[in-house]
Amino acid sequence: MALTTYVEAVRQGIWEEMERDPDVFLIGEDLGVYGGAFKVTLGMLERFGERRVIDTPISESAIVGAAIGASFMGLRPVAEMQFADFISCAFDQIVNFAAKCRYRWNAPAPIVVRAPSGGGIHGGPFHSQNPEAWFCHTPGLKVIAPATAYDAKGLIKSAIRDNDPVIFFEHKALYRRVKEDLPEQEYTVPIGKARVFREGRDLTVVTYGAMVYAAEEAANELAREGISMEIVDLRTLLPIDEETILASVRKTSKAILLHEATLTGGIGGELAARIAEKAFEHLDGPVLRIAAPDCPVPYSPPLEDAFLPNARKVIEKARWLYHY
């Protein structure tokens, strides 16, 4: 069987939900005729027509605002931001309206906002960002960031069925780089559940998105030195699956939090606090963070390479922590 790429997995997930539920529709820039800047929605205009695949003007705030409005009418909008970097143009509609609707006046706003994010593609400061922390700081939202094709498909389906607003980050560097065999039969992946991506004994790396693969590369290398590293892939960033994280840390007694987004105010800090609060007596070393340094994402390859966390940086910290 042919392997399915991450980008194809998202596409299949959306496609299946559109077949299943006539209220699901797509709204965003260049997603119909062009099939989306990353071709996630390729062929959908032909299959589902202009009524359900809406090419909009360059109007992120209107895209999200209209999605919220349509959701009040019983529709299930899936909005696309061409790059996650432009989600800030729709910030108010997301954080001040969609996120607060259920709490304020018991009105669900079941929208999905898809946002291709992440660096490693030489996109520079405006086409590489990882803005998930802004949204993790917003109660009422759910935030998803899959790392595998399997999860990308299963989670986009769950996101579309979810009755609350979901921000769905798709890592651009993974779109065509990761592939796997997907089940023939239909499946979903639950929101709010992390998974142990790789089992280990000696220390835990908690991560998500493209950094799962940096952790995996590091784990392979460390295994040769006899260090066994467990990798927890969060998959959902809000709500946080504390149980899976704490279970892993209690087992290994050492924790590293790894993300591609910048360090200060990143979700690694939140996770570190939870580990300190709830698993302190199990710890045999300090909780460490590995993240991008506090600066914009630079364009030039040597700068971007220095900026992005990678396997080498994970190996260094993991070794240190192992020997602590």
Add this chain to the structure above:
Amino acid sequence: MAAVKPMGFSAGLSFSEALDSEAGLARQALYYMQLMREVEERIERKLYRQGKIVGGVYVGRGQEAICVGAGLAAEPDDMLFPCHRDLALYFIRGVHPRQVFAQYMGRVGGLTRGKDGNMHMGDLRLRIVAIISAMAASVPVAAGAAMAQKYKGSRDVTMVFFGDGATSRGDWHEGINLASVQKAPLVLVCNNNHYAYSTPLDKQMACENVADRAPGYGIAAEIVDGNDVFAVHQAARRAVRHAREGRGPYLIECKTFRMTGHSAHDPGDYVPKHLWEEWAQKDPIDRVRRRMIEEGWAVESELDAISAGIRRDVDAAIEWAEASPFPDPSELLEHVYDPAPRSI
């Protein structure tokens, strides 16, 4: 403030004729339009394909008359806010092509020393504000620059460039409205190239012209043939005069066509072929050249020599840029903040 040299980069090429004469304008305009096209051809068709440029590439092929015609109507102290198809504005302000190649290749010789790529560059000493990638985000910023020009009692104006698609953003509307109520000296230059990425104009707006929106904000506007550098320049002069006289913002809508895909990775298959063919007949560079010869302002061999000079300059500029080093990773955290407070 660095002086801006209103001349070419070729050795020995200078523009002695005033821009007031059509012949003088033609000479300068042709030079900058050709330089822009040559630089962008090398970027898009050579360096990008050779893998020497790793990031996005957006060019203004077929639209050169807009930034050149308008840019030449601005005084050196006027502020410029280019968009991603306005490369010649940088040359007019004295940025050397070699800096542009270095910028695209992520080298320290580029305007941002590798921090950013492609057209995302600026230099306040040259009064060019770096592009904000989010379309139309520049418009409120330009409104603020224009308000500051008024605040300081200067006679300078601000010129901001954008595409038709950008006019769909709320920022565009908010910026214009604010500038209008403040009567700020803001010149708005729209390149209406009929597409925003893959989205044709009729999916972008339901009125016929971008300029139709001007009355709603109480500002002056006119529509020009964006492939006629003389027409664009004259309109820009009217707009600049209007703004300098304190009469508020002025919008120029330049009708043109994007003669490429959206970017180097987009072949633009969604554009009907006949449109490419029709607009190829209206190429702004061919038009100036033809007119110069018809009017007897220049002879063919003279213009060929200028073209050859541009190609040589561009060869040398690429060589210089390729010799410019990549930034050292130690520069990563430089310039996030200024360590010193303001001293008055």
